[in-house]
Amino acid sequence: MITLSDIKEKLDNKSCVHIVGAGASGRAAAKLLHAYGVPLIFHEQNETNIQPEFKKFLTEEQIPCFFGEHKKENFAGCDIFIPSPGAAIAQFREYLPQNALAVSETEMAYLFCENVPILGITGTSGKTTTTTICSAMFEEQGLRVFTGGNIGTPLSEYALTRIQNPQGPKADVLVLELSSFQLQTCNALRPHVGICLNISANHLDYHKDMQEYTEAKMNLFARQTEDDYAVLGQDIASLAEEYGFMAKTVIFDAAQKNFPNTKLLGQHNQANAEAAWQACRLFGVTFDNAQKAMEKIRPMENRLEFVRELDGVAYINDSKCTTVTALAVAIKAVSDAGRPIILLAGGKFKGGDLQALIPLMQGKIKHIALYGGSRETFETAWKNVFSLSYDTTLAEALNRAKSMAESGDAVLLAPATASFDQYKSYIARGNDFRNLANSFA
Secondary structure, three states, rough: OOOOOHHHHHHHOOOEEEEEEEOHHHHHHHHHHHHOOOOOEEOOOOOOOHHHHHHHHHHHHHEEEEEEEOHHHHHHOEEEEOOOOEEEHHHHHHOOOOOOOOOOOHHHHHHOOOOOEEEEEEEOOOHHHHHHHHHHHHHHHOOOOEEEEEOOOOOHHHHHHHHHOOOOOOOOOOEEOHHHHHHHOOOOOOOOEEEOOOOOOOOOOOOHHHHHHHHHHOOOOOOOOOOOOOEEHHHOOOOOOOOOOOEEEEEEOOOOOOOOOOOOOOOOHHHHHHHHHHHHHHOOOOHHHHHHHHHHHOOOOOOOEEEEEEEOOOEEEEOOOHHHHHHHHHHHHHHHHOEEEEEEEOOEOOOOOOHHHHHHOOEEEEEEEEEEOOHHHHHHHHOOOOOHHHHHOOOHHHHHHHHOOOOEEEEEOOHHHHHOOOOOOOHHHHHHHHHHHOOOO
């Protein structure tokens, strides 16, 4: 088994590290390892993806770069391989030397974090909200927190500050949102507390099957000991035995409503809050401080975000809804608020059973305004049950929804897809929806 010490030894011996991808994690990893004096080689298929500031850094520090299609010869001498979180590891196996170690940026960065305890959060849906809630609870308790990982800020950015200023303020806990992509290349990471909220079909355009996807999620708990804790949703409690968890298992009740005084919409957010509370109390957070944090927290952008009300119609942005499971959550949350729904859906479909949602949707959905990619997938599932329309763009579909909506309705962007048919990210998609809705007079 690979340990953190094994990875650290390779870095200390100046093993050559190859980094793929000029996204936030790749940039942060390059700057951290360069500051530590490790020889680097950088790979990016599309040179135009590289930000000018980072390109200047690569040039000034004379870090070798390969652009264009990946080639086996470009990975010669690779000792450690740090992939972009969104790149399937299997596609690189043919390029890498047999003894090359694939390491996630998060795990590599943790080597420089002085053993600060980790609270790791994963799951198919609710990760970012739960991560945010956990950090708010810790801060209300007076703890110094670093929040990062898949939520936006790479752990390497915090690790770099520790190298540059070891006498500076140090985090009491690292709160890390971890995707299946990141966890799949974790070899030694051990969170003191790990949360897995739920598991349902997702990223099957990346993982070969549900077993691989589930195994990636369970990798969060693989190196925990009896001194650690695994917090699991009731629906997946059996996985603790199936995967032989060593940690103490805490099962949270998704139906518990310990935090009614919150602006977060829906029962699923009560479940997220309960998972956060069960994890944070293990670090000494009091229930009183957890409640105060929940009263202060506000809905995040692109996650059942109330954008505005116009002529009695609510416009709600759930662009982060990228799966069929997340769509079910969104529909239930909005309908529980008593609003009939005009649904905006479409994009790059990632898998899941749309027909299985029909019983939940009936009586709640007035109309479905499809747009963009995966038109045939949605129409095949729903055309015989619901009123449907199709437009090429989100703007056209939203205009159609506005013309159909009546006072008391909700126009809900909950695409159930990735955004990559028309947008760079779900954030860009949500920003477009928000701007369009706010432009209505």
